[in-house]
Amino acid sequence: xxxxxxxxxxxxxxxxxxxxxxxxxxxxxxxxxxxxxxxxxxxxxxxxxxxxxxxxxxxxxxxxxxxxxxxxxxxxxxxxxxxxxxxxxxxxxxxxxxxxxxxxxxxxxxxxxxxxxxxxxxxxxxxxxxxxxxxxxxxxxxxxxx
Numbered sequence: 001x002x003x004x005x006x007x008x009x010x011x012x013x014x015x016x017x018x019x020x021x022x023x024x025x026x027x028x029x030x031x032x033x034x035x036x037x038x039x040x041x042x043x044x045x046x047x048x049x050x051x052x053x054x055x056x057x058x059x060x061x062x063x064x065x066x067x068x069x070x071x072x073x074x075x076x077x078x079x080x081x082x083x084x085x086x087x088x089x090x091x092x093x094x095x096x097x098x099x100x101x102x103x104x105x106x107x108x109x110x111x112x113x114x115x116x117x118x119x120x121x122x123x124x125x126x127x128x129x130x131x132x133x134x135x136x137x138x139x140x141x142x143x144x145x146x
Contacts, residue, residue: 029065044120056133074138077089092135
């Protein structure tokens with residue numbers, strides 16, 4: 001599956017791992033607009049996560065109406081900037097532990113959402129960096145190679 005070509009929606013141009021993937025064909029907005037009126041530390045926390053991902057490979061940053069999604073073959077993380085913090089989640093193929101995780105929801109054996117809240121880039125510690133990298137691998141569907 002990870003080597004299968006992506007399907008491109010003919011209406012909105014977004015790519016998906018599955019043909020005819022259910023989605024909303026809404027125009028993407030601006031990442032900057034999501035951070036208007038927010039504390040600078042909120043944007044810095046988001047930028048810290050992007051910096052962690054940069055050496056791993058390509059990531060599409062999708063500024064949707066209500067969130068900013070990070071997408072490889074599939075979306076593997078999403079962020080909702082608030083005035084004083086950054087709410088987000090990572091999708092992992094397993095249940096993981098980290099002090100930042102506020103809620104863990106198991107949707108299937110290989111689809112586990114880990115919700116978190118960041119207030120500064122300093123909270124993105126080495127353990128969280130490793131989990132972001134693991135989520136990126138899930139977004140690339142590398143866990144399905146086995």
